[in-house]
Amino acid sequence: MRIAVDAMGGDHAPREIVKGAILAAKEYDIHIILVGDKTLIQQELDKAGNYPKEKISVIHAEEAITMDDLPSVAVRKKRKSSVHEGLRLVKKGEARAFFSAGNTGAVMACAKLILRPIEGVDRPAIGAVLPNAKGHSVILDIGANVDCKSIHFLQFAIMGSAYAKIVFQKDEPTVGLLSIGEEDLKGNESTKNAFNLLKTSPLIKFIGNVEGKELYKGGADVVVCDGFAGNIALKVSESAAWYIGKLLKEELTKNFIRKMAALILKPAFESLKKRADYTEYGGAPLLGVNGICIIGHGSSNANAVKNGIKVAYELAEQRLNQLIEERVKASLERLKVDKVETFWNNIKDRFKKITSD
Amino acid sequence: MRIAVDAMGGDHAPREIVKGAILAAKEYDIHIILVGDKTLIQQELDKAGNYPKEKISVIHAEEAITMDDLPSVAVRKKRKSSVHEGLRLVKKGEARAFFSAGNTGAVMACAKLILRPIEGVDRPAIGAVLPNAKGHSVILDIGANVDCKSIHFLQFAIMGSAYAKIVFQKDEPTVGLLSIGEEDLKGNESTKNAFNLLKTSPLIKFIGNVEGKELYKGGADVVVCDGFAGNIALKVSESAAWYIGKLLKEELTKNFIRKMAALILKPAFESLKKRADYTEYGGAPLLGVNGICIIGHGSSNANAVKNGIKVAYELAEQRLNQLIEERVKASLERLKVDKVETFWNNIKDRFKKITSD
Structure with a gap:
């Protein structure tokens, strides 16, 4: 190759x-x-x-x-x-x-x-592999696809699942939607709509919302979000890690004894850095x-x-791309079937209503 | 009192x-x-x-x-x-x-x-004080005001500035807008609109976008965002800090020598925890x-x-609330003046165009 x-x-x-x-x-x-x-x-x-x-x-x-x-x-x-x-x-x-x-x-x-773009994909997306307490997850989009519609979230979910299937070797990767957990409004307009589409899609294994506080606990193999939220989540994580590292360095160099102890722990800190560094994964694919x-x-x-x-x-x-292409096609066909079904069901309902009146 | x-x-x-x-x-x-x-x-x-x-x-x-x-x-x-x-x-x-x-x-x-709500405030917001490399900043909204319009961002900026003025004792706190830095589309639809309103508002000291990666560097005294982005930023930070803490603990308990060195550094880790903990600040006000x-x-x-x-x-x-009330009122009047000015300017432009044709 x-x-x-x-x-x-x-x-x-x-x-x-x-x-x-x-x-x-x-x-x-x-x-x-x-x-x-x-x-x-x-x-x-x-x-x-x-x-x-x-x-x-x-x-x-x-x-x-x-x-x-x-x-x-x-x-x-x-x-x-x-x-x-x-x-x-x-x-x-x-x-x-x-x-x-x-x-x-x-x-x-x-x-x-x-x-x-692959046929059926409206917006190619960048997926990053993040480490977490249970292993790894893919988060996408972290590119610049802002203001996404439900169908884009679904495409991200399909592409992310195909990617996770290959790199995590899982047959049915779980998919979560990055959102907020406040009751009454579980998310904003676009994530609430996306939630409704994702939960009815048979082509992915959707497990519901993933809140920010759960991101590094590791619950879903794939975390979908628009490029704005994904960028904020990823970059804020980097910033928080940088800040903690800075404070740690300050604390560990405050006096001679701390410096000595820190020296002994150098391999521990280096291993930590490596484990927390998502760039260790080699690269983020542009999916789609x-x-x-x-x-x-x-x-x-x-x-x-x-x-x-x-x-x-x-x-x-x-053959990641064949996998994506097949699944995106299947999902589009499924959506068409759903739409036709909904259309007929609506007509039937109206007819029933008219005849029962 | x-x-x-x-x-x-x-x-x-x-x-x-x-x-x-x-x-x-x-x-x-x-x-x-x-x-x-x-x-x-x-x-x-x-x-x-x-x-x-x-x-x-x-x-x-x-x-x-x-x-x-x-x-x-x-x-x-x-x-x-x-x-x-x-x-x-x-x-x-x-x-x-x-x-x-x-x-x-x-x-x-x-x-x-x-x-x-205070007169003129459409959406009360929760502001949290976050530590950063230069001191502290207020981030709002971290409540649940999702899908915000520009005017809400402006109100958050005014309320956050009033709060920062009191707690940081700064006469003119700087205001940044949490956004993403990708070129072409610096933000999503709502932050781009908010940017345009914030930059023309004379009642706040707007310094532009704050990217996720800059959040803990500390550039702005007040960081405004909608409740969705704010919640993601805050909770993902917590999650990242938790995960780093978990990895650190694993690394520091791997063998006897590490355990001993870590014991010596216990005060350093405790001090770090305290410094990174935003809840140390005592509480987040519901502003507005x-x-x-x-x-x-x-x-x-x-x-x-x-x-x-x-x-x-x-x-x-x-008297935080008087401060907020005065400034919100002034900003609303200013907006009205701006609108009337824009209206007359448009008419003048048209008139000029007609007369020059």
């Missing part, structure tokens, strides 16, 4: 990307196409010295999208970027998946433009486009890149 | 409530009216023995609202509850403020019903009702109750 990798994306590109690609090429049965500045990439490959040359090739891209580029501008103005070229390889069937640790918004915009597109964290090191490529490889091998 | 305290609300009521009331009575120049089951309250007072008898009185309430009571039911069916009676004391002017560590939803519902109503955390101990009563005392003394 051939996988295209954006060699120019990320804070430590191309060095860590190339290193990660070599690690992945050594470990998995894949061929990696590094896309980007040929000279720079070759330099990094040469530095690495001993790498499986038959499993790595390079395709040149004239431009590179930076982390500061505005997505809407980059997608139109940098058409020869490594992101565009990499995604074109997927589009043409010359690669089965694409990985980038670059500008999330730009990769998303380019993927939507070049790969196009025609092709596998994995977006890694900007700060990805070689190991994170390797993990991201692994996710890309698994999702491609297990 | 007389302050009514719900002796029956909270996980440790009436014991901790009565203890906290005694602490507050000793420390501040106030008179406390304990509202609830007279016999139970008297038992607790007797246990305390030496307390300032002239500064504490008891008013009997036949019923008590439990933590499991549904707010909408409790507000109608338990009209003789300690919450109802306490709020009635404020309504009648027999107390200047009310504190309860009971059922948040029920206290909010009763306060809205009995005290009524005619009367001061402070809602404490259900798990409040005597010290938290004392802090909550202190907040109630300060807000009453510094």
Whole structure:
């Protein structure tokens, strides 16, 4: 299997990307196409010295999208970027998946433009794997799909379930809806509508609302929300973790004895950091486009890149997109059947009413 | 100043409530009216023995609202509850403020019903004080005002600013809008509209969007959002902190050496817990009702109750509600002026266009 990798994306590109690609090429049965500045990439490959040359090739891209580029501008103005070229390889069937640790918004915009959404999917969404007390869950959308309708929530649920099925190896992943628990109004207008659609959908295993306070307890395999709530949940979590880490550091460096004790506990803190870090998972897929597109964290090191490529490889091998396409189609047909049924039931009810009057 | 305290609300009521009331009575120049089951309250007072008898009185309430009571039911069916009676004391002017560590939803519902919203305030909101790297900020609404319009965001901003002015002693508290930072769509429909209104309002010091990732960095004194986003932000923070604490505990008890080092660091962890705990602040006010109503955390101990009563005392003394009322009125008048101006400007523009054609 051939996988295209954006060699120019990320804070430590191309060095860590190339290193990660070599690690992945050594470990998995894949061929990696590094896309980007040929000279720079070759330099990094040469530095690495001993790498499986038959499993790595390079395709040149004239431009590179930076982390500061505005997505809407980059997608139109940098058409020869490594992101565009990499995604074109997927589009043409010359690669089965694409990985980038670059500008999330730009990769998303380019993927939507070049790969196009899967039939039946209105809004491709980014899913992130979050650790929790019971294991992991996928939360989506964490991209920028704000102001979503019920049907989008259902599509997120279907796409998230397909993703969870593959990465968590669960036959029927449970789906929860991120909402608030206040009585009277369990959620806002859009989540209340989504709740009603999700609970009647036979294609997912819906288990009801997941409140914010339950997010890290772990109850649902898939947590669906619109991109606004998802972004708030994810970023606030990061901010809270950062703040706790900051306070912890302050407390542990207050005097000599604390410093010494903290030194002994260094491996514990490092292990904690690793376990709480959702970016350890390698990357978040853009679900719902025609092709596998994995977006890694900007700060990805070689190991994170390797993990991201692994996710890309698994999702491609297990045909994530066929699964999504089938289920979305089935759900749309089901909705049509439901609508027709509701229509006839309404007519019957009216007829009964008229005849009984 | 007389302050009514719900002796029956909270996980440790009436014991901790009565203890906290005694602490507050000793420390501040106030008179406390304990509202609830007279016999139970008297038992607790007797246990305390030496307390300032002239500064504490008891008013009997036949019923008590439990933590499991549904707010909408409790507000109608338990009209003789300690919450109802306490709020009635404020309504009648027999107390200047009310504190309860009971059922948040029920206290909010009763306060809205009995005290009524301040003129010009459409939706009373709960504001919570969150710690951050630079100090503290108020976030509101964390109650249940979902699906808010721009005008509600403006009212939250005005009420939050008045509150921050008093508790942070800042003349012009800065206001941020909780939103997401994705380019193209900086927020959802409702926050984008709110942004436009907030930035033109001269009555607040608006500094723009606050992203989730910035929440604990501390940039704005007041962070406004609808009750859905606010609830998600607050509860997800709690959940993340809980999860990190859980992982930390697991890591620190893995072997004997770690256990010993962790024992040395116990004071550091306790201090951390205290600093990160937003409930340490004593209570969250329900802003925008005619009367001061402070809602404490259900798990409040005597010290938290004392802090909550202190907040109630300060807000009453510094006339929070007059401040809110004046500013809301001024903002409404300003909006009218703006509307009339826009109206005339539009007419002028049209006239110019007609005459130049």
